[in-house]
Amino acid sequence: MACRGSGVQIPLAPRMNKNVNDEREHAAYDFAYVQEKWLPIWDEVQPFKSGRADDTREKKYVLDMFPYPSGDLHMGHAEAYALGDVIARYWVQKGFNVMHPIAWDAFGLPAENAAIKRNSDPRIWTYENIAVQKASMRRFACSFDWDRVFNTCDPEYYKWNQWLFIKLHERGLAYRKDSAVNWCPGCQTVLANEQVIAGLCERCDSAVTKKKLNQWYFKITDYADRLLDDMAQLEGKWPEKVLMMQRNWIGRSTGANVSFVIEGRTEPVTIYTTRPDTLYGATFMVVAADSELAAELVVGTGVETEFNSYLEKIKADSDIDRLATDRPKSGVFLNRYAINPVNGAKLPIWASDYVLADYGTGAIMAVPAHDQRDLDFAKAFKLPVVVVVETGEEDPNKSGVATTGDGKLVNSGALNGLNKADAIAAINSQLEKDGLGKSARNYRLRDWLVSRQRYWGTPIPIIHCPSCGEVPVPADQLPLTLPDAKGLDLKPKGTSPLGAATDWVNVACPKCGAASKRDTDTMDTFVDSSWYYLRYPSSTVHDQPFLKEDIETWLPVDQYVGGVTHAILHLLYSRFFTKVLSDMGMVNFNEPFTRLLNQGMVVMDGSAMSKSRGNLVALSDELEKHGVDAIRLSMVFAGPPEDDVDWSDVSPSGSVKFLTRAWRLSGDVTSAPGVDFSKGDLSLRKATHKALNDAGFAVESFRFNVAVARVMELVNATRKAVDSGCGPADPAAREAVEAIAIMVSLVAPFTAEEMWERLGHKPAVALAGWPAVDPKLLVADSVEAVIQINGKIKERIDVSPTITDAELEALALAHPTIVAELGTNAPKKVIARAPKLVNIVA
RNA sequence: GCCCCGAUAGCCCAAUGGCAGAGGCAGAGGACUUAAAAUCCUCCCAGUGUGGGUUCGACCCCCACUCGGGGCACCA
Numbered sequence: 012m013a014c015r016g017s018g019v020q021i022p023l024a025p026r027m028n029k030n031v032n033d034e035r036e037h038a039a040y041d042f043a044y045v046q047e048k049w050l051p052i053w054d055e056v057q058p059f060k061s062g063r064a065d066d067t068r069e070k071k072y073v074l075d076m077f078p079y080p081s082g083d084l085h086m087g088h089a090e091a092y093a094l095g096d097v098i099a100r101y102w103v104q105k106g107f108n109v110m111h112p113i114a115w116d117a118f119g120l121p122a123e124n125a126a127i128k129r130n131s132d133p134r135i136w137t138y139e140n141i142a143v144q145k146a147s148m149r150r151f152a153c154s155f156d157w158d159r160v161f162n163t164c165d166p167e168y169y170k171w172n173q174w175l176f177i178k179l180h181e182r183g184l185a186y187r188k189d190s191a192v193n194w195c196p197g198c199q200t201v202l203a204n205e206q207v208i209a210g211l212c213e214r215c216d217s218a219v220t221k222k223k224l225n226q227w228y229f230k231i232t233d234y235a236d237r238l239l240d241d242m243a244q245l246e247g248k249w250p251e252k253v254l255m256m257q258r259n260w261i262g263r264s265t266g267a268n269v270s271f272v273i274e275g276r277t278e279p280v281t282i283y284t285t286r287p288d289t290l291y292g293a294t295f296m297v298v299a300a301d302s303e304l305a306a307e308l309v310v311g312t313g314v315e316t317e318f319n320s321y322l323e324k325i326k327a328d329s330d331i332d333r334l335a336t337d338r339p340k341s342g343v344f345l346n347r348y349a350i351n352p353v354n355g356a357k358l359p360i361w362a363s364d365y366v367l368a369d370y371g372t373g374a375i376m377a378v379p380a381h382d383q384r385d386l387d388f389a390k391a392f393k394l395p396v397v398v399v400v401e402t403g404e405e406d407p408n409k410s411g412v413a414t415t416g417d418g419k420l421v422n423s424g425a426l427n428g429l430n431k432a433d434a435i436a437a438i439n440s441q442l443e444k445d446g447l448g449k450s451a452r453n454y455r456l457r458d459w460l461v462s463r464q465r466y467w468g469t470p471i472p473i474i475h476c477p478s479c480g481e482v483p484v485p486a487d488q489l490p491l492t493l494p495d496a497k498g499l500d501l502k503p504k505g506t507s508p509l510g511a512a513t514d515w516v517n518v519a520c521p522k523c524g525a526a527s528k529r530d531t532d533t534m535d536t537f538v539d540s541s542w543y544y545l546r547y548p549s550s551t552v553h554d555q556p557f558l559k560e561d562i563e564t565w566l567p568v569d570q571y572v573g574g575v576t577h578a579i580l581h582l583l584y585s586r587f588f589t590k591v592l593s594d595m596g597m598v599n600f601n602e603p604f605t606r607l608l609n610q611g612m613v614v615m616d617g618s619a620m621s622k623s624r625g626n627l628v629a630l631s632d633e634l635e636k637h638g639v640d641a642i643r644l645s646m647v648f649a650g651p652p653e654d655d656v657d658w659s660d661v662s663p664s665g666s667v668k669f670l671t672r673a674w675r676l677s678g679d680v681t682s683a684p685g686v687d688f689s690k691g692d693l694s695l696r697k698a699t700h701k702a703l704n705d706a707g708f709a710v711e712s713f714r715f716n717v718a719v720a721r722v723m724e725l726v727n728a729t730r731k732a733v734d735s736g737c738g739p740a741d742p743a744a745r746e747a748v749e750a751i752a753i754m755v756s757l758v759a760p761f762t763a764e765e766m767w768e769r770l771g772h773k774p775a776v777a778l779a780g781w782p783a784v785d786p787k788l789l790v791a792d793s794v795e796a797v798i799q800i801n802g803k804i805k806e807r808i809d810v811s812p813t814i815t816d817a818e819l820e821a822l823a824l825a826h827p828t829i830v831a832e833l834g835t836n837a838p839k840k841v842i843a844r845a846p847k848l849v850n851i852v853a
Numbered sequence: 854g855c856c857c858c859g860a861u862a863g864c865c866c867a868a869u870g871g872c873a874g875a876g877g878c879a880g881a882g883g884a885c886u887u888a889a890a891a892u893c894c895u896c897c898c899a900g901u902g903u904g905g906g907u908u909c910g911a912c913c914c915c916c917a918c919u920c921g922g923g924g925c926a927c928c929a
Binding site: 730 | 866922925
C-alpha cells in the first residue's frame with residue numbers, strides 16, 4: 012500500500028501473456044502465475060465455508076482480531092493473518108468444522124479526520140478502504156469464511172450496540188456522572204482511563220488533561236472481582252503476560268476503612284489504608300486537594316486563598332507533570348485537625364495532590380515511618396515521624412527511607428509485640444467492635460467512560476426529557492442512525508458535531524411527548540469490538556444481535572489471535588461484556604476467549620516501522636518481489652509467533668527457495684495417486700511420519716517456526732531419497748510429497764495447491780486431511796546411547812530402542828573403553844536412562 | 854521506583870534436567886555448465902550474558918548481578 016486507500020493490489024502473473032507452452036510454464040515455479048490460477052477456483056470450492064447444514068465435523072472457532080480500515084493491509088496485518096491462518100488451516104486439516112471469520116472495526120477517528128481533511132463523509136473513506144483490504148485479504152489467501160462479513164459502522168450492526176447500551180442502562184450498568192475526566196486536547200474528546208498511555212492519548216499522543224464533565228460510564232467496577240477471579244480458567248491458555256497486565260490494571264488491594272473524628276465537624280471522615288496495623292504511627296491526615304471534602308474542610312479556616320491558588324496550580328498540571336519522577340510533594344495545611352481513634356492524637360489535616368480524589372475515600376491517614384510518600388511529605392513540611400514497626404532497618408527519620416517490611420509492633424498500645432499480619436487482624440476486629448472501621452477492598456480499575464464528543468461512532472440511544480429524565484430510544488425505533496454528515500462541521504471543538512443536526516436532536520419524549528433532546532455523544536468504538544465475536548455466527552440475522560442456538564453451537568472462541576496492544580483495552584472490555592451478557596442469560600459461558608495467542612510486531616532494524624523513521628516496508632512491494640506464499644512463510648518461520656519479526660533478519664528469497672524445492676518434488680513423483688504406501692521404503696516413511704507427528708505437535712503448541720523446520724527436514728530427506736535412495740517411483744516418495752503438500756498448505760497455500768494438482772489430485776489441498784500418523788513408524792530401529800563417566804562422554808553405542816535400564820547398564824560396564832577407564836575402581840553409582848544414556852560415577 | 858519477560862554460532866532461531874544444534878540466513882569449497890544463473894553435494898563456526906549454588910548430570914532449577922525489551926505510574 013504505497014499510500015492510504017490507493018488500492019494498490021498484489022500484482023499478478025507478469026508472465027501470463029508470454030507465449031510459453033505448458034511444459035515451459037511448469038519447468039520453473041512461477042508464483043505469480045500460480046496465484047492468478049487458484050484464486051477463482053477457491054472462490055468456487057469455498058474450502059473454508061463453515062456451518063453447512065449437513066456438516067458433521069466437530070466445531071472449532073478460530074478468530075483473528077478484526078482490522079481497522081485505515082488503508083491497505085500492511086506488514087503487521089500480513090504477520091497476524093498468516094499466523095491465524097496456520098491455526099485455522101491446521102484444524103481444518105485435522106477434520107474440524109472451523110469458523111474463521113473476518114469483519115471490519117470501522118468506526119473511529121482516522122475516518123473522521125480524513126473526512127475533515129477532504130471535506131467529505133467518513134463513510135466514503137471507510138467503505139473504500141474496506142473494499143481495498145478485502146480484496147487484498149483474498150489475494151493473501153486468508154482462509155476466511157467470507158459469508159459472515161460485517162462492518163461495525165453498518166446501522167445493521169450498531170443497532171445492536173444501542174440495544175446493548177439500553178440493556179446495560181436498564182440494569183444500572185450504564186450511568187452518567189460528573190467527574191474529572193481524561194481530556195485529549197488533540198482529539199477534542201474524552202478518553203477512557205485505558206486509552207491514556209503514560210499520560211498521552213493513545214491515538215494522537217497529545218498530553219491528556221483533566222476536565223470536569225458529565226459523561227456516560229459502564230460500571231465495569233461491579234465486575235472487578237469476577238474479572239480477576241475468572242482469570243483462573245485462563246491460566247496456561249492465555250499468555251501469562253496478559254493475565255498479569257490485567258491483574259495489575261484491576262489492581263485489587265485489601266485493607267481497612269477507618270473513621271476519624273474531625274474537630275468542628277459532626278460527621279467523621281473515613282480513610283482507606285492497607286496498613287491498619289500502623290494506625291498508631293499516623294501523624295497527619297491528607298485529603299485529595301481536588302475533592303469535595305477538601306473544599307468543605309477549608310471553609311472558614313482562613314487559608315481559603317492559599318488553598319484556592321494551590322488548587323488552581325494543580326489543575327493546570329497535565330498528567331505528564333503528575334507522572335514526573337522525583338516530583339516534590341506539595342500541599343496546603345487546612346488549619347483543621349482529626350483525632351486518631353486509637354490514641355486520641357491530634358492530627359493536622361493537609362490537602363495535597365498526591366492523594367487521589369477517586370480512589371478509596373479520597374483521604375488517607377499518613378504514616379510517614381512506613382510509607383515513602385507520606386515520609387517525603389512529612390520531610391517537606393517538617394511533620395513528625397513515629398516508628399511503630401521495628402523492621403530491623405535504619406530509622407526512617409535518619410535514612411529518609413520508609414520501612415515497609417514485617418516486624419514487631421511498638422508504640423502501639425495493645426498491638427505491641429505482634430507481627431504485621433497479626434496486628435492487622437487484631438486492629439481490624441477491634442475497630443469493627445468499636446464501630447470505628449472495618450476491612451475493605453479497593454481497585455485501581457475505574458468505570459469505563461464511553462461517551463465521545465465525535466461524529467463517527469454509534470449514537471447514544473438516550474433522549475433527555477425535561478420531566479422524564481433519561482429516556483431510552485424505544486427498541487422499535489432502533490437503529491438510531493447517525494445524521495447525515497453533509498452540512499455538519501466535523502472539526503473537533505469539544506462538543507459533539509451531532510449537536511448541530513437540530514432536526515435530529517430535537518425530538519418528542521417517547522414517554523410523555525414533551526419537547527426533548529437526543530444525547531449527542533457517540534460511543535467509544537471499543538464498545539463495538541466488545542461483542543463482535545458473538546455476531547459472526549448470526550451475522551445475517553436481523554431481529555436479534557445473535558441467536559441463542561448459534562451461540563451454543565460456536566461460542567466461546569476456541570482460539571483468539573491478535574496483538575498484545577489490546578492486552579488491557581479490548582480484552583478486558585470483552586470479558587466484561589461477556590459477563591454482563593452471561594448475567595442477562597444471553598450467553599452460556601463467562602469467558603469469551605478460551606485460548607489467546609499474541610503475535611509480535613513486524614519491525615525493521617530493531618524499531619517499529621514508520622514513515623518518519625524512513626524504515627517502512629511496503630507489503631505490496633514484498634508480495635510483488637517474492638510472492639504471497641514466500642511472505643507468509645517468512646512471517647511464520649521468522650521465530651516464535653509472540654516475538655517481533657525484524658524484517659531485516661528474515662530472508663524472503665530463502666523462503667522462495669524452499670517453496671521451489673518442495674514444489675519441484677511434486678513433479679518428480681512418478682507413482683499414481685492411491686498407491687499403497689505400506690509397500691514404500693521404510694526409512695523415508697519413518698521420516699514422513701515423524702515430520703507429520705512433530706509438525707502437528709509444534710503447531711498445536713504455537714511453535715510454528717519449528718513446524719516449518721520439520722517440513723524442511725522432510726523436504727531434504729525426500730530430495731535425497733528421490734535422487735539417490737528409493738527413487739521417485741517408490742510409494743514412500745508419493746507419501747512424503749503428499750504429506751509435504753498438506754503441511755505446506757498451512758503456510759503457503761498456493762504452492763501447496765499447485766503441488767497437489769501435480770500429484771494428480773483435485774483441489775482443494777486445504778481439505779485433503781492431515782494424514783494419520785502410524786505410531787509403529789515413529790519407532791527408530793536403533794538409537795545411539797552415550798556412556799558417560801562423571802558426566803563426561805566416553806563412548807557411544809548403538810542399542811535397541813526397547814533396551815531396559817539394566818541391560819544398558821550391563822552393556823556399558825562391559826564396554827572395553829569403560830573397563831579400561833575404570834581400571835580397578837568399582838563405580839560408586841551408575842545411572843541408566845535407557846535407551847539414551849548411562850552415567851557412571853567413579 | 855515497582856512488576857514481568859528475555860540473553861545459545863557472524864545473524865534469525867531449536868534443544869520432557871541426559872550427546873549443545875533441528876531448521877534457516879550469511880560464508881567457503883565442489884559437481885553440473887562454454888559461462889552464468891538455477892540446482893545438487895560437502896564444509897566452516899559457539900560451549901549457552903556474568904558469578905555462585907543444587908544435582909551423578911544444568912541452556913534448562915535456585916540465588917545474586919549485567920545488559921536488552923515490555924507493563925504500571927503518587928492507587929495509601
